[in-house]
Amino acid sequence: MVFNHLKKPGSTSRVYAKGIASDEQPVSAQYRLIRPFLSVLSVIYGGAQSLRSDIYRRGWRPVHRLPCTVISIGNLVAGGTGKTPMTYYVAALFRRLGYKVVVVSRGYRGRAERCGGVVSDGATLLMSSENAGDEPFMLASALTGIPVVVGRDRFRSGILGVDRFQPDMIILDDGFQHLRLKRDLDILLLDGCRPFGNGHLLPRGILREPPTAIQRADAVVLTRTDAERIPHAGVNRYLGDRPLFRSSHQPVIDSILPSGRRLSPSEPDKPVDPGFLDRRRIFAFSGIARNDDFHRSIRCLGGTIVGRQNFPDHYNYRRRDLAIIGREAVAAESDCIVTTAKDYVRIAQRVLFPLDLVVVNVAMTFADNRFETFLADKLVNIIRKKGN
Numbered sequence: 001m002v003f004n005h006l007k008k009p010g011s012t013s014r015v016y017a018k019g020i021a022s023d024e025q026p027v028s029a030q031y032r033l034i035r036p037f038l039s040v041l042s043v044i045y046g047g048a049q050s051l052r053s054d055i056y057r058r059g060w061r062p063v064h065r066l067p068c069t070v071i072s073i074g075n076l077v078a079g080g081t082g083k084t085p086m087t088y089y090v091a092a093l094f095r096r097l098g099y100k101v102v103v104v105s106r107g108y109r110g111r112a113e114r115c116g117g118v119v120s121d122g123a124t125l126l127m128s129s130e131n132a133g134d135e136p137f138m139l140a141s142a143l144t145g146i147p148v149v150v151g152r153d154r155f156r157s158g159i160l161g162v163d164r165f166q167p168d169m170i171i172l173d174d175g176f177q178h179l180r181l182k183r184d185l186d187i188l189l190l191d192g193c194r195p196f197g198n199g200h201l202l203p204r205g206i207l208r209e210p211p212t213a214i215q216r217a218d219a220v221v222l223t224r225t226d227a228e229r230i231p232h233a234g235v236n237r238y239l240g241d242r243p244l245f246r247s248s249h250q251p252v253i254d255s256i257l258p259s260g261r262r263l264s265p266s267e268p269d270k271p272v273d274p275g276f277l278d279r280r281r282i283f284a285f286s287g288i289a290r291n292d293d294f295h296r297s298i299r300c301l302g303g304t305i306v307g308r309q310n311f312p313d314h315y316n317y318r319r320r321d322l323a324i325i326g327r328e329a330v331a332a333e334s335d336c337i338v339t340t341a342k343d344y345v346r347i348a349q350r351v352l353f354p355l356d357l358v359v360v361n362v363a364m365t366f367a368d369n370r371f372e373t374f375l376a377d378k379l380v381n382i383i384r385k386k387g388n
Contacts (some may be wrong), residue, residue, distance in 0.1 A: 038204035046201045048207050053216070056179040064155040065143075065182040067162060069169040069382055071184040073174025077197050077206045077212060079289030079313055081189040082223040082249060082364060084135045087173040089364040090187070091139075091146050093372060094169060102161040103143065105173035107133035107150030109314050114149025116160060129306075129345040134314060135173065137345050155181045169379075176217075177208055184382045188217035192225035192246065195235050214238040219374060221245045223364075224293070245371045249362040251297035253277070254341050257357040274285075277338070277358060278302030284338045285330035287315030287346075296342055297360055307332035317347050326353045 055061050073090060075081040091101050107113040110133030119125070120134040120140035127139040130151055140148040146284035147165045151157030158170050158181065172178065176188060185385075190196075197206035214220060219242055220235065235244070253272045282303040286294045291310040298305055307328055311317075329337045337353050341361040351357060366372075 035204065039200070042120060042201040042204040045203070046210055049213075051214065053179065053209070061180065063182045066155070066158045066170060068167055069185075069379070069386075070158070070172065070181065071169060071185045071187065072172040072175035072178070073187050073189065074172070074174050075189045076176070076209055076211065077191070078202065078208060079206075080293070081172050081191050082247075082362070083189060085221075085249065085362050085364040086187070086189060086221065088139060088142060090375065091171050092142055093375065094109070094171075095143075096145055097376070099168040099188070100166065101146050101169055101170050102165050102167040103136075103139055103169060103173055104151055104154055104157045104161055104175075105133070105136040105148065105150050106141065106154070108138050108174075109133055109333075110136065110150060112150050113152050116149070116153065116157045118160070118164060119148040119150055120146075121165070122147045129348075134342050134345055138341055139173070141345070154178045176213075185378055186217045186219075188214060188220050189223050189237060190220060192222035195222070200361060205362075208332040211238050214242070215240065217242060219243045219245065219373070221247055223247050239378045245366065245372060245374070247371070248365045248367075249293070249297070250365045251300050252361050252363050253301070254344075254359040254361045255282060257351070257353075257359070259357075260352055261354050273303065277325055279338075280304070281306045281333060281336040282336065282338050283325070283334035283355075284308040284334055285311070285325050286340050286343050287311030287313060287317070288340055288342055294360070295313050297362065298338055301360070304339065306334055315343075315346075317343075317350075319350065322347060322351060322353070326355070329353070329355055331350045 073083055073087050081143050091103050111131045114196050119127045119136050122145045125140055136148050136150045149157045149161040161170055196211055201207045225246040253276055278305050282298055282305045284305050286297055295305060309325060336356040336358050338358045338360055341359055344359045
């Protein structure tokens with residue numbers, strides 16, 4: 001993969017991956033030429049997804065059930081709606097209510113994705129981020145008393161979680177399209193500002209399924225409704241009688257690493273100053289689905305971005321990349337380097353930056369307790385139906 005580094009001390013720095021544009025890159029002439037071809041592929045893809053959904057709905061393919069309550073959290077687009085913060089929010093909520101919870105995730109791009117395995121038993125991390133995948137490792141590091149299991153086959157991973165930990169419920173991280181596993185509650189996340197991306201299915205757009213798939217959900221949560229743009233109103237036409245909730249992403253500082261020090265993500269948390277970034281000059285780097293949202297988080301925390309590098313989602317950082325980040329941060333006269341919690345788990349044991357490294361995460365917040373009340377009521381009804 002080839003990168004073009006645009007270097008100028010004190011100015012914004014960007015990285016472009018070959019074939020993948022940063023958030024600010026305009027549509028290329030080459031893309032305009034292949035757009036009709038991508039549109040045809042999107043129609044074919046959409047038809048295949050609708051057929052697949054009908055096959056499971058009509059019972060033509062078996063749907064497996066786990067011997068406990070299953071709550072799925074997912075979305076309609078390829079990344080970037082806040083599934084991981086929501087999974088943390090729901091898992092921690094039911095843990096506080098006294099339920100035994102296990103989180104099951106695919107473990108995307110982790111070495112254990114195919115064979116499956118236990119990332120954490122709720123007390124001890126049993127896998128590295130390379131084996132577990134970025135998001136499951138983050139969840140396992142942050143969730144106390146909640147085991148995390150990974151595997152592409154969510155039913156087999158769920159059985160592993162049931163056998164090992166006897167949970168009251170399993171929470172599926174990114175489970176909306178995993179139709180072969182029966183769930184008791186489907187929570188669908190949509191970005192409040194662009195719930196359907198550019199309105200096109202893969203590969204022309206980022207939609208995994210047509211918007212009509214909302215009808216499989218039990219509830220819809222609009223995320224990032226605190227963003228600078230006006231929330232999208234097109235969701236209402238697909239809702240029917242499903243409840244709609246609005247949430248915000250609250251940026252928080254996870255940790256601050258002094259320059260020249262390595263720190264494992266599993267080390268005990270230490271108190272950090274929430275105003276640490278206020279009025280500081282920031283060099284930002286990230287490899288997530290929505291790098292522009294990360295930049296917005298930095299501005300919310302009071303930082304001024306004087307340089308940045310954007311990478312593709314789930315990017316596997318090389319030592320050369322980290323060295324360039326360190327040099328450009330110094331050249332831009334930055335006060336510190338800032339990255340996301342998701343990026344940090346990929347570089348934790350390799351990073352030795354010349355400036356302090358600040359790790360920023362997001363927390364899911366709601367304006368009131370309507371969503372918590374909805375979850376609690378739904379769970380009572382589920383338990384009543386099962387006779388437990």
